[in-house]
Amino acid sequence: MNKQQILKESIVIFDKYLQQGLKDAMKLTLKKLFSKAEVASSNQQEQELFNQYRQLKNGAKQFSGLIRTKIKEMPDFISAEVNKSDSKMSLSLVEDEELSISLALTQLDSTLEVVSHAELYTLEKRMNLIFENEKIDKTNMPFSPASVVWLFSHAFTQIEFDVPVKTMIVENLVKEFSDDINEAYHEINAVFIKAGILPNIKPEMIRPKSSGQDGQAAQDQAIDQTATDEQSASVQSGAGQVQGGGSGPSGGAAGQPGSLPGQAGGHAVHQSGSAGYPAGGSAGGNVESGYAGIPGQSGQTQQEARQLVESIFDLLSPPRGSAVSQNSDAVSQQSVANVDIDQALEQIGQDTGVVATSKNIGNLKEMLTDQVRNNTGNYYPELSPRQHKTLDLMGMVYDEIENDKTIDTHIRSSFNAINVPLLRTAIKDESFFTDNGHPARKFMELLVESSQKWHGTNVIKKIHQYSDTAAKSFDGSTQSFVKALEELTQYLKVTQTRAERAEQKWISAAEGKEKMDITKAQVDEHLQDILEGCDIKFIRDIVDHVWRDSLTLTLLREGKDSQQWDEKIDSAKTIAQIGNKMEFMKLSGPDKLKAMHQLDQTMDELGFSKRDRLSTKDNIHMCLSWQESDELNKEEKKPSLKKVLSIDEAVKTAEIETANKKIEDIRELSDEEKEMRSQVVNMPYGTLFDFIINQQNDVKRRKLSWVSTVSDRVLFVDLIGRHPHKMKLARLAIDLCRKNIIRVQLPEGGYFKNALNRIVNRLKKLAA
Template sequence: MDQVKEIVNSVKEAMLVCLSDSVSEALREANMVIANQPGANSANAMHLNDEKQAVVERFSNNIGSNFDELTGSKSRQVNVLDYGSLSLVEEDDLEAIIAMEGMISHARNCDIQEYLRFTTRLDSLFYGTRIDESNNPMDPEQIGEAFRDAIRPVSLTAPDLLIAYRKFNSCVFHNLENALEKANGILIQKGIIPNLDIAARNKKEQRNKRRVRRQKSDPTDRAFATAEQNATGAGTNQQLLSMMQNLMHGSQTHGVPAQTVPTGNVSSNAGHAGLQQGMMIGSQKVEIVASDQLLSLLNKLQSVAGPEHDDSGVNDGATALNLSNSVGKLLEQGSDSEVLRAIDSQSLDIINLVTFLYEEIWRDETVPIPVKELIGRTQITILKLALQDASFFEDADHPARILLNELATAGICWTETDKQNADPMYRKMNEIVNSFVKDFSNDLELIENLIDEFKEFKHGQALASQESEHRLMDADERKNRLSDVNDYALHKIKERILSEDVHSFVQNFLLTHFHKFVVQVVLREGPGGISWKPVMNTIDVLLWTVSHEKSEGDLEKFTKVNPRLLANLGKALEVAGIEKDEAEQSLNELKNVQEECFKGSWEETNTPSATPSDDNDDSSIRETPAAESKLPEDDEHLLEVAKYPIGIWLEFQVDSEHTIRCTLAAKIDTIEKYVFVNGQGVKVVEKSKTGLARELKAGTVKVISEAPLIDRAMESVIGKLRESTTTPQ
């Protein structure tokens, strides 16, 4: 890891110089435009000129932090919002905000070749971490956010801010490829995939290519070659498929018993590798079935299960169908005393590999049972596809793989199996699987259409779940829907209160005084504005200060954070229009509750006979004081937790029978608190950093891998085949 940090730091230093120079140029040009526009206020231009160096420094620090977060040298800080500097977005500012979003989108969608090369090289440095727009320091959104945060303290007027954004776009985004070329040059000098060649490809062309039969080319060449090279590359070898075949045959030639290889050898008298058309096996003459006959056998096998059954042949919901044996039995039935029906070695290998693949899907503990059952029904259909289009194994962007990965991702938060029929998402997934199994006839366009249909459905579901937010996005609508705004703000506050034993005064404070403040925030910014996450984090910090469950070191954190918290709450009450005397009285009462909670908590924790509560809430997981002693700073689980990025999915064990899956929504570093939400964005779990590390150590929480399901399963197959070849006789 030290070597990776050294390489990434080399890129970071170069990019800080390059990007900072571009930002400085953008601010210089923006200053000139602001100063020379008709009716300009010279003070505004002078203010930006005076603040230019500070903006560049803040921008540089933000970019540097993004690189440091990637290497684990620094974690993203989400602190309590300082309401003293709260700047609610005026409606005129929306034009600048929308403009920046458009610039980011355009910069990302330009399909920059150097960006693709940089992302690929960077991704190769981090095992187990996927580099994408959420964590790539050179992604346009990361760079745009760094500039937005850097220039915000200048408090430019909306028209001047728009000018600054446009100059940033022309000086930074338009020259981003040059910066990335320098970054790639550094990585090449460090020996990171020096011969990589990526050509930017038109997305519409790629979509059309998927609708014709796949070329049997090397996956790396196919992914990184030009369209012309792809057109002439039909004769190249399929290296990944060949590697798996060699490993599979190697395990057999090394004398490894069949059961030590992933279970799947075709019935002994039907599919031996090496059988040739016309060979005599005793009194039987070998007859190799043609490809169309093999597909007919698979259709027969599929019809035996029937549409009402899992086409995967799942037994008790625990294993995938051994297609090799199933096909072998059908071949036996078609043989007689004179003819031995068999299949060619290539088809045999593909049948085995598909069987192995689905076995690994069933072994993947991160995939919910309902998703396994749905994907399991596609096994025979995928086999028919792979027999006709072996690039399924090679191409991570194969439509069939994308479809299966989309299904797996959509069900990532499911933990129960008895309520899925009522879930619109499950019903749609079931419909998509039925269409794929029933209608597929080697037509990739059908799969592409199913992917588009499913994505459109998910988008519609997301819009439906956020209907109230969308109704309130328009400023005029918000003014006309004051009742909806009040209900929305109240609902969001209630979502943050997981524990039922929160002090009654605190609940009343949040649902009355603070509720009025949240209403003002929504009226000014709309749902999800720039202040929304900090406001929600403030609620979480307040609830932490009045929780009876405390851990070692919390008193020190409380002493440090509470003065600022109270000052912020005071500002919030001012914004909410609460009378000064009433606000002061409320804050004094709140301080009394906080002090009592800390005093009572430490008396209980320091009493030897005290025992933690065993109570659990159905919607959340609570921590107990006994689990909260400090861990060493170099504890491996503490270090791992510190690196968890926003958006990572975890599964918590609630009790012996129930689990809950949720994603990390916020890390509040001031109190070392991690906040998790479910698939609908509702807070369901909050953990201290130490508590989460202890649960990880105890095995009561696990990370749900975000790598695509089929990629994970393919890697597992290759890994087990490699183990098979090295297993001693």
Template sequence: MELLSNCRDHAHKFYGDLLLAAEKTINDVLFEQAERCTNNKEQQRYFEAMQQLKERSGAMHTAFRHELGKSFQAFISGHEEEQTVEEEIDIGKLSLVQRDELEDELAISIIVSKANSRNSETLWKLNKRMAATRGGKSVTDESNPFGPHRICEALQVGVGELLLDNKVRIIFYKQLGKIFVISFAKELDALNGILVEKGILPNLRFSVIKSQQAEPSAPVASAEEGDSEQRPDDTEGLVESQGSITHQQDLYNSIRALQSAVGNRSQTAGGVSFGKVQTNGRDGEDSFSSMDYALALSAIQQSKAFLSAAALNRPLKAEKVEENFIDQLSKQGDKNSRHKMTRGDADTVDLVGMIFRYMLDDTNLHDAVKLMLSHLHTPYLKLALMDKTFLDNYQHSARVLLNTMAEVGGKWVKKDNERNVLPKIKTVVENILTSFVDDPTIFDRLLEDFSRFKENIEKRSRMVEKRNTESQQGLEKLELSRQQAANEIETRLDDDEILEGAVDLLRQPWTDFLAFNLLRHGQDSLTWESALKVVDGVIWSIKPSAATDNKDDFKRHQSDLEVSVAEGLTTIGYDPEASKGLLNSLKEAQELAYHHSVIDAVNKPAPAEAAGATAAPQTPKEKTGKVETKKALKTAPPVLSPEEQTVVEKLKDIAFGTWFEFDREKTSQQLKLAWFSRVSSHYMFVDHSGVKQAVETQYDLAKGMCAGNIRIAEPTKKSFMERALEAVFDKLKLTA
């Protein structure tokens, strides 16, 4: 009991101090979020959260400590077991789970899952040792009062003391997860050390028994020294879908099975000879240790030739890495010391080499990205030989970082001189090369930083796409407004009495006038009705029948109308400078109409002449000196084949965000459908940066798709590592 109390005091102090340190980090993150906000309302959200954290910090820590104490007391009393399903369900208390509560539970479960996965061996040993302190009664990950499960439950209770909205709470859990996940290892190791000092299972070994189907089974304990330490297969993979996890796990197991079927190897899969380094070691004193590998690869990684190749962006072939590695191991080992490589380590060298060879052939990556990432072969080989879980741990930060850089590079880098993503990837690669010696936590920091970078460029892309979409929508509205305005003008000008010259003077400026009002106020507004009345008055004033023979009367009539039209333009808020242009065009049309009426009066036939003969019928142009002016504003749709018509119908229901591939002038470009108009049937496409690249009509799009020049693309959803493992497996099958 005293021993467990000592463990309690140590653990509660550690986790309490950790929460206190996390509080400062969270406060800084909230401040950064507030600075990034684009509006006051959103910014106020984060400032209020910071105030809550300041005012209720004490309540949060008290609730956290209280929950830790409850958990420990339940463990001591033996009442920590989970309820059965029947005990959990109370029919009288059944209700729908609140969305906020569900998201809290999900966030906590992710933290617990990550922590358990990373510390499976250490936690398993602690469970066994704690069970031994109470007569062998089983201790599980869930019942261990010092394990991630109970600690995270206490965190949830503590955070619950803060009155935070859902969005801010998720930020809290995200930051707590980053801090606690990487800190559990230290405390679990310390607790194991306390128990070992007191003689509790000091020789405990961790192993896993697998069936013939390679299914992982429960680990077993042994107080005797085993042949080797192993870890269970990691199947968490929260970053990727469960189907992808299962697929990759099967691939990894199959790859290892194919590798184990190979006889004694004398060279790597890339054809590099192992030379003096034997590959039949059995974890004995004559076999290289993880530290030996780390020293050898660090020497290569820090060499002037290696660093200069990375700085000068020269490609690094996998064979060169393997050659240097084996040469360095040969120098370190001799017959009187460690000089053999285990079969598993040789397989790891091969697997990492094949992954980086695949990278150079991956069609999803631009050559500039491949070149930079190829320099990670050495540090990633070091990591794989030091951390046996790296290659099959789907949530390992180094693996997620490589996947993320490959994803961002494949998505954003399309040319050698890309000025945003490439420099960032280069910075990350250089940091790994110069800073990774034997502490893998560097990958946690770099992943966090690169994830923020990714988030920022995606946010910027969404903003650019939004602006381009709004701009296209504005152009669409303008075009529709101009079309409707033109129809209104043409309908009024379709009058035999209106002169052709007057029509030309009025068509463009007064169409613009109506379009402006329609776009700003809409066709159901009183302003639009007033604008139409202004145009009606203008149209009437340019008819010869409205003119008078008396020049003074005409001038007076013209002046009165000008005042009336000017007042109308002011009433509807039309631009004063633009109004002057409209009035000038009106004067010219009226002058033309007046002169035409005078000419008609002079040329008017005498009554006798009019009665004496029947004039030949005249066309409208012969009668009035005018031509038909109405425009065909809408052209007839093109004739489509049945296949093209079928595609048109499908395009009507296409979803925004669908990617298309355009083949033009011997180049291929993938563009995303950002917006389309159901009125004009225009489709707007943007690139990955959100910049508008094309606007296609529905008919042209259908024709291009039927011709094979345009097609719906299916961007790969598989991560780089998944694609690499598939390629490695296919290659091994051919050589098996």
């Protein structure tokens, strides 16, 4: 099978999977745009969203065609570029790409690379053979994540989609295509294997007998054991190690309750592998001294941190297959220096993405030993117990981050970018685990803190560029982390200031609204007295919906002791008297004319249309004529009044609001809800809450900004100070008790320290 035939078959496979992922991503984008348009806050926003919806719906087929054309062109383009250049070329974004699109595409590249690194690595080696040079790598090979980014970046320039639409397509493609990319690569690799290019052969390695292991069975077990089994055995052996503490058959030698069963001098090896840490004492003793009293402390000293890390290391026994023996010469022949590990990690990071969670650490160890073997010529390299445990501990820290629901999942791409620099730092710098001020650790802490504080916002996606910069400029020192920490801190400070200013705008508006509500309540008391005895509905509506607003504005502007207030009150009383037969007889002609003039002037000030003002005046005259008619003529038909559109609309709105009573208006709060209401009143501003917004338990994180017991109102804003959300205190108490709204409790004292405490807790439970 020749090169063109292989590429042709590979293109068909890649196009099939990518087109399906793109199709699903565009469907999700259309659904999201339609949903957002339905709940738009203004007509302008609704129209804009529907325009984007129609734009994507009409252009979806054309966009798919553009991607397909670019896929077919890509191998020839890469081949031509590589052959005419002496240096390696990389597929890149369009230079003038929008920042939001660039960030989305960068995250797409990072996610796909991490998900598919195993299949991608083998495909890269095969691609180098058919292109007949070594200039092809993951940054320029066809079908790689970088090529996917290149495809979309160049296709976007030829399609008239708005920037938000393009960004949403890429974000949804991350979800859809990452599930299928490994299948695509597997099928493409199968095409190469069928053509006889680098068939997937795994040579068997036979390791010579070590003095720390007896018999061929132990050797076979060490060779064949998978990485996942290694870690599982590590935790289980740690459990047995603690259980065996003290004297007895399972306790090991006297005075060494932490010794491994069947391992002579095992504790001595542990001591020698703990350079820079306090050595001596049993594993059980270290657990007690390192863990007791740590949780809940606000200021953890460096000594306490060391003891905590030693407690974890003591609970982690060396994995099966490691060379642990009394013969120091045998150990030195297989041991790997930290500098060799550092070099191997750097090379692995350049070749492929690294996932650092526990389930992937075993694979990483295998890759490390293979790389060290290639670099040093040591055919049987073995990580030291300390190196094993350091990698295992980093995997468990990443497990804590991955499983924490308070952390925005989008931050994972930022962590994936710095996985290798963090692992290299942890291996060669033991202060990483114990020094709260270590730059790499502070940067890691800031990423976690940001993902909690800015959960669900675009800030999380923009943070990725700082991690990416730190990873690319990492030279083995902490300088790249120092610079990234400084730049990210500055960016978050500016973002925080903008969010606070935006939030203050809504707080001021809420305070003004509360003042208005209090004033309306005072006016309402006066109107109830004024309208008592008014029998004509039209007259009641006029006083209720015209003089209410007028009196409210007068009270706010002039005050209760002003002449304007007295005049308004007198006019309202006069108009109300027209609706009562007995009181009407007491009115003089000048009083009626003055009240009519005041009514017309007030409606004009409030912005009523001229038609409504004339209709109101005619209706008042009709009411006057009806009231002036003979009192004995009770059979006289009531007057037919003209419609006043503004008044009718106001009446209907009031009736709807009365009919649609909320649950908090219908029933009293339970004792639990009353207690919750009191707690909310005393909560500090800035407290975070997760609002469950649908049946899939998706959440929107909001910040408590303002609480008033006067108006019984609560104001929330989103994390960047926009989209205010108002609700009653009673409603909030009910939802909190029903778990429809959940208070977010962010850990104090540093995430890393708390993660170490949770890890030691978990290991102790396994050991128990």
